[in-house]
Amino acid sequence: MDTNPPQNDAVLPKVLLLRPSALTLLPLAARLRAHFHLLDPLDSSEPAQSFLSLRCRSVRALLCLFTPFVPVNAGTLDLLPSLELIVVSSAGLEHVDLPYCRRRGIAVANASAAFCEDGADYAVAMLIDVMRRVSHGDRFVRAGSWPVQREFPLGFKLGGKRVGIVGLGSIGSKTAKRLVSFGCSIAYNSRKEKPHVPYPYYANVRDLAANSDILVLCCALTEGTRHIVGKDVMSALGKGGVIINVGRGALVDEKELVRRLVRGEIGGAGLDVFEKEPKVPDELLALDNVVLSPHRAVMTPESLEAVQELIIGNLRAFFSNEPLRSLVQHE
Amino acid sequence: MDTNPPQNDAVLPKVLLLRPSALTLLPLAARLRAHFHLLDPLDSSEPAQSFLSLRCRSVRALLCLFTPFVPVNAGTLDLLPSLELIVVSSAGLEHVDLPYCRRRGIAVANASAAFCEDGADYAVAMLIDVMRRVSHGDRFVRAGSWPVQREFPLGFKLGGKRVGIVGLGSIGSKTAKRLVSFGCSIAYNSRKEKPHVPYPYYANVRDLAANSDILVLCCALTEGTRHIVGKDVMSALGKGGVIINVGRGALVDEKELVRRLVRGEIGGAGLDVFEKEPKVPDELLALDNVVLSPHRAVMTPESLEAVQELIIGNLRAFFSNEPLRSLVQHE
Numbered sequence: 130m131d132t133n134p135p136q137n138d139a140v141l142p143k144v145l146l147l148r149p150s151a152l153t154l155l156p157l158a159a160r161l162r163a164h165f166h167l168l169d170p171l172d173s174s175e176p177a178q179s180f181l182s183l184r185c186r187s188v189r190a191l192l193c194l195f196t197p198f199v200p201v202n203a204g205t206l207d208l209l210p211s212l213e214l215i216v217v218s219s220a221g222l223e224h225v226d227l228p229y230c231r232r233r234g235i236a237v238a239n240a241s242a243a244f245c246e247d248g249a250d251y252a253v254a255m256l257i258d259v260m261r262r263v264s265h266g267d268r269f270v271r272a273g274s275w276p277v278q279r280e281f282p283l284g285f286k287l288g289g290k291r292v293g294i295v296g297l298g299s300i301g302s303k304t305a306k307r308l309v310s311f312g313c314s315i316a317y318n319s320r321k322e323k324p325h326v327p328y329p330y331y332a333n334v335r336d337l338a339a340n341s342d343i344l345v346l347c348c349a350l351t352e353g354t355r356h357i358v359g360k361d362v363m364s365a366l367g368k369g370g371v372i373i374n375v376g377r378g379a380l381v382d383e384k385e386l387v388r389r390l391v392r393g394e395i396g397g398a399g400l401d402v403f404e405k406e407p408k409v410p411d412e413l414l415a416l417d418n419v420v421l422s423p424h425r426a427v428m429t430p431e432s433l434e435a436v437q438e439l440i441i442g443n444l445r446a447f448f449s450n451e452p453l454r455s456l457v458q459h460e
Numbered sequence: 461m462d463t464n465p466p467q468n469d470a471v472l473p474k475v476l477l478l479r480p481s482a483l484t485l486l487p488l489a490a491r492l493r494a495h496f497h498l499l500d501p502l503d504s505s506e507p508a509q510s511f512l513s514l515r516c517r518s519v520r521a522l523l524c525l526f527t528p529f530v531p532v533n534a535g536t537l538d539l540l541p542s543l544e545l546i547v548v549s550s551a552g553l554e555h556v557d558l559p560y561c562r563r564r565g566i567a568v569a570n571a572s573a574a575f576c577e578d579g580a581d582y583a584v585a586m587l588i589d590v591m592r593r594v595s596h597g598d599r600f601v602r603a604g605s606w607p608v609q610r611e612f613p614l615g616f617k618l619g620g621k622r623v624g625i626v627g628l629g630s631i632g633s634k635t636a637k638r639l640v641s642f643g644c645s646i647a648y649n650s651r652k653e654k655p656h657v658p659y660p661y662y663a664n665v666r667d668l669a670a671n672s673d674i675l676v677l678c679c680a681l682t683e684g685t686r687h688i689v690g691k692d693v694m695s696a697l698g699k700g701g702v703i704i705n706v707g708r709g710a711l712v713d714e715k716e717l718v719r720r721l722v723r724g725e726i727g728g729a730g731l732d733v734f735e736k737e738p739k740v741p742d743e744l745l746a747l748d749n750v751v752l753s754p755h756r757a758v759m760t761p762e763s764l765e766a767v768q769e770l771i772i773g774n775l776r777a778f779f780s781n782e783p784l785r786s787l788v789q790h791e
Contacts (some may be wrong), residue, residue, distance in 0.1 A: 246617070246618075246619050246642075246643065247592075247617055247618075247619075250588055250592065250617075250618050250619075250642055251588075251592055251594075253588070253642075254585065254588035254589060254592055254594050255594065257581055257582075257584065257585035257588075258585060258589065258594055258595070261578075261581065261582055261585055261756070261760070262756070263582075263585050263586065263589055263594070263595060263751065263753065264589070264594060264595035264598045264599075264751075266752070266753045266754050266756055267595040267751050267752050267753065268595075268599075269754055270740055270745075270752035270753065270754055271745045271752060273745070275737075275738040275740065275754045276738040276739060279738065281754045281756060283756070283759055283760055283761055283764075284756070284760060285760055285761065285762070286577070286578055286581075286760040286761075286762035286763060287577075287578075287581050288577050288578075288581075288762070289762075306641055307638075307641045307642060309641070310637055310638045310640070310641040311577075311581055311584075311638060312577065406606075407606040407607040407610065408607060409601055409606065414601075414602045414604070420594065420595075420598050421597070421598050421601035421602060422594065422597045422598065422601065423597050423600055423601055423606045423612045425592070425593070425597055425612060425614070425615070428614055429592070429614055429615060429616055429617040430614055430616065430617075431616070431617035431619075431620075432617060433614075
């Protein structure tokens with residue numbers, strides 16, 4: 130740990146850093162320290178609370194790294210009376226008290242822009258994989274079954290399938306663009322109908338599901354979207370329906386999904402996220418119509434580099450009174 | 461087997477059927493018999509050769525089903541002096557003596573049009589899978605490794621990658637169109653430069669490989685393309701390069717590919733086809749940077765229905781003196 134800040138810290142703008150203790154920071158920290166005076170409670174022997182209340186009263190910018198593990202709630206924010214900006218390293222913001230930020234006029238910048246292409250690529254990959262049985266086929270070959278059984282079950286064609294996208298944000302809209310090139314038709318649900326979007330809008334997910342062969346979940350997790358895909362939506366999607374989740378595990382009533390997959394009451398699923406990850410329901414491990422993924426949808430070396438650029442870009446823009454590169458619009 | 465042809469056979473146009481003996485034909489045969497008088501050597505007690513030479517002298521149309529297993533060579537074609545059309549149920553034509561057909565003016569219709577979308581979808585699926593480690597991640601989760609090891613290796617971003625397509629036919633051009641939507645840049649090799657194609661052309665595969673991160677093989681297998689991806693091309697593609705093969709196994713020098721994969725001299729591979737299918741080299745079964753598939757790229761229930769439509773459409777067009785629906789252009 131670097132407890133001796135470089136001498137020029139006094140003239141650099143202060144940035145408070147919140148991060149999980151297990152996180153190794155080295156390359157990013159070095160890049161940040163070239164521009165900012167980092168205040169990191171984990172570098173201090175003081176308890177975090179007193180570090181915040183004693184040393185961070187004048188701090189205007191907060192950086193949260195790997196933020197789903199570090200809640201940014203009213204209790205924390207009340208200790209930071211000068212705060213004007215929160216920069217998070219994730220696309221999701223379920224750990225940030227957004228209504229509180231709106232009330233206090235604290236701007237929030239997230240990292241969707243760095244992650245959305247990888248997320249969309251991965252959503253499409255899992256969708257084709259479930260439909261065409263790619264990883265199932267890989268298991269079949271690796272197990273030596275091909276020369277013995279010869280016949281491997283056919284999957285389904287992508288072209289002409291109706292894909293319902295839940296959450297047409299940056300990942301959702303890029304997923305839609307890709308799927309159009311496969312001949313899929315697109316419809317979507319989001320909090321509000323979006324202007325200038327060519328796809329049909331459904332005001333609720335149940336109706337979207339009733340008119341879709343495949344649902345792709347890429348909305349934020351909020352109290353309003355927790356278990357947004359439950360019994361009703363799964364019934365509407367029907368026996369042959371497929372669910373792809375690159376959002377958050379708790380968007381889906383996982384118990385209900387597992388029950389339906391086991392009973393053949395839903396066609397298949399591609400899941401990058403789970404309600405209690407890294408715990409994955411045991412029943413899923415034996416099913417051939419699911420593709421399971423260790424929360425890697427948005428993660429590539431390229432996206433991790435891009436998120437660092439974006440974090441530094443947002444902080445520099447803020448301290449130069451320039452527009453933020455990825456301001457989250459409060460609704 | 462239906463050895464009693466329906467009474468109206470006398471007035472229906474004759475179509476000679478060549479098929480592997482193991483093939484169960486029922487739904488297609490019933491549909492064909494509504495329009496054509498099928499002559500099937502496997503329905504006869506005569507040896508195939510005498511069936512052809514005695515009963516098929518006036519046959520103008522030949523239908524080959526699951527044709528890679530039924531060679532249509534000069535020996536067979538010499539027995540059919542009236543032949544004007546060969547319809548095959550596959551995209552590949554390596555089992556048909558095309559130079560002989562050209563000399564005799566026999567038209568050939570293939571089934572690419574029914575298969576190309578599924579083939580392109582699958583090529584893209586395997587490409588993303590290798591790059592983003594989708595089926596590797598699925599194995600990791602199924603093995604219960606996620607809660608234990610936590611860290612799963614990152615894959616690579618698709619956007620910005622240079623994809624070289626070997627064979628810009630119907631599957632290749634549809635693969636290119638899809639990959640553009642992921643932000644990949646496309647270049648291609650084929651026998652000749654294609655007019656009206658926006659992608660850079662390389663006259664040889666070695667140069668294409670030297671300028672690509674990923675090679676996608678979807679050309680026909682001919683004497684000219686056997687082992688078109690050998691040592692030189694793999695060296696040019698380089699250590700991080702990826703090979704996707706949805707064409708035929710023998711397009712690649714498989715021994716060389718396996719050797720390089722094992723030694724880490726090539727980045728990864730997605731293989732739907734193999735030199736001695738269904739035999740897959742044992743060394744591949746343990747590698748995490750390969751995706752293995754039991755020759756299913758073009759196969760969905762939808763494509764199998766489409767190929768039946770296309771076969772019947774071609775035969776009906778021929779006997780009505782209308783343009784064939786999928787005439788193969790001799791070069």
